[in-house]
Amino acid sequence: MSTSVHPFNPLHPVSREDDAQVKYHLIKYNSTEYSHQVFTELPPVLTPIDNNYKLWIHVEGIHHTDVIQLCEFYGIHSLLIEDILSSDQRPKMDDAEGVLFFLLYSLKLSDTYQHIRKSQITIAMTRNYIISFEEKKAVSSFQNLFLKLENKAHKSRIKDIDYLLYNLLDHIVDHYYVPLEKMGEVLENIEGEIMGRTNQKSLAKVNLFRKEILLMKKHVLPIKEIINTILRSDNKYISEKTKKYFKDILDHVAQAGDTLDNYRDVMMSLQELYINKLNMRLxxxxxxxxxxxxxxxxxxxxxxxxxxxxxxxxxxxxxxxxxxxxxxxxxxxxxxxxxxxxxxxx
Known part of the structure; x- marks a missing residue:
């Protein structure tokens, strides 16, 4: 399936490096049939659209040449290709020549519980297919969603492709609660240190963790705007029946935002507690x-x-x-x- 799009300029500067190994998941399904093939090369993935099946192509890892070839084959606009290949962008939703595009981040707290690790996930959708890209270091793999699609009883098997989009966005947002829970545990440990023997390391942890909370808010809160845009829009690819499911994502994002606000308030209180204890000791x-x-x-x-x-x-x-x-x-x-x-x- 070859569709003419605005030519992508490969000389445009991008900050992302090619991954050494890329994995391509080619998933075709309908209410009765399901096929999931995994390739390490692009050519087998470039298959014509069959209206009898819903198509989901999921790419683990980024290779510039393959991304351009894949997107041009399925008619994805050059501006969206640029977004896929770029990094450190704000989460957003876009609509370019009939392709609904989403850019989000999966988030994870590092093993040392001191830094937030982020990995970009991009999703392109039309009426017939979804193509998703995730960085090789992505932390919210879609393996669980693959298993759900194998089940004939799963709603995605009988619903339109927009319900798969809901599952993808919901999967990403649900994984935010894992680092949020760990951040709560870290806050308790920092509070215990400050209540015990206060030192400069405690203040350094407070300041560092406050920055990580702000970083997480930077990537979580824009999703609320994205979901509200979906709910308000009259996009032909998202039916009114499916929009009610996106409201559930909106609730989860709002809850995550409230939790981050609470953590920020706790960090401010811990900083004041540290200063007060320091003054008392002085x-x-x-x-x-x-x-x-x-x-x-x-x-x-x-x-x-x-x-x-x-x-x-x-x-x-x-x-x-x-x-x-x-x-x-x-x-x-x-x-x-x-x-x-x-x-x-x-």
């Missing part, structure tokens, strides 16, 4: 130093008086003058210490 140190200074003041005054360079100083030739002076230096601070304690100054 106040304790200053109080101890002030008390020590006060207790040393009488000894300093007495030694200063008797250390003056005069010929006649009272008690200078007294037999017990030294011991009396030392006793005064000890007794006066002890009395002061008793007074401070009685007034609850420490």
């Amino acid at each position: 106040n304790e140190v200053m109080k101890v130093m002030a008390i020590v200074t006060c207790l040393m003041a009488p000894a300093t005054v007495i030694s200063g008086i008797f250390g003056m360079n005069f010929e006649r100083i009272p008690g200078l030739n007294h037999a017990y003058g030294f011991y009396i002076t030392i006793s005064l230096m000890l007794i006066i601070p002890i009395i002061m210490l008793f007074i401070f304690k009685k007034r609850n100054w420490f």
Whole structure:
């Protein structure tokens, strides 16, 4: 199936590198039949559209030449090809010459629980097919969805291709809850550290984790706008019957956004708690130093008086003058210490 599209300029700069190995899933199905073939080369995937089957081509990994060839074969606009090959874009939905296009991200918390790992997923849909691309490092694989499609009782087998689109978007959004749960656990650990022994590492974790929360919000919240666009639009590929399912995705995105807002508030509270504990500890140190200074003041005054360079100083030739002076230096601070304690100054 060859369709004329605006030519894609291969000289246009892209930041994504080719993956060493790419896997192509060719899935054809209807209410009674299901076929799932996996290839490591593109040519077997380039098959004509058969209206008796729904077609889903899922590509694991990105290879520039193959992406261009695949998209041009199925009539995907050159601007959408550019989006597929580019990286670090904002999640979005687009409609270019009859192709409905989605760009989203799968998210995962790193093994060290300190960074969010993101991987771009792009989906192109028409009435007859869906073509999806995911980076090789993608964290929300569609293996579970493959298994669901094998089941004849699954709704996707009897519904239109737009229901498969719903399943793809729902699968991506549902995987956001995995890092969200882990982030909650990390927040509890950070809170325990701050409540215990506060140090600079605790503050560094708070600041780092707050940045990761903002990064996750940057990739999650735009999906709400995407789903609302689907619900408001009159796109011919998405039926009114299927739109009710997209409302479920909208609820999940809203819940994820609320959770991230709560995490952000917790991070702000932890930062304030850290600063308050630091100030309290500094106040304790200053109080101890002030008390020590006060207790040393009488000894300093007495030694200063008797250390003056005069010929006649009272008690200078007294037999017990030294011991009396030392006793005064000890007794006066002890009395002061008793007074401070009685007034609850420490």
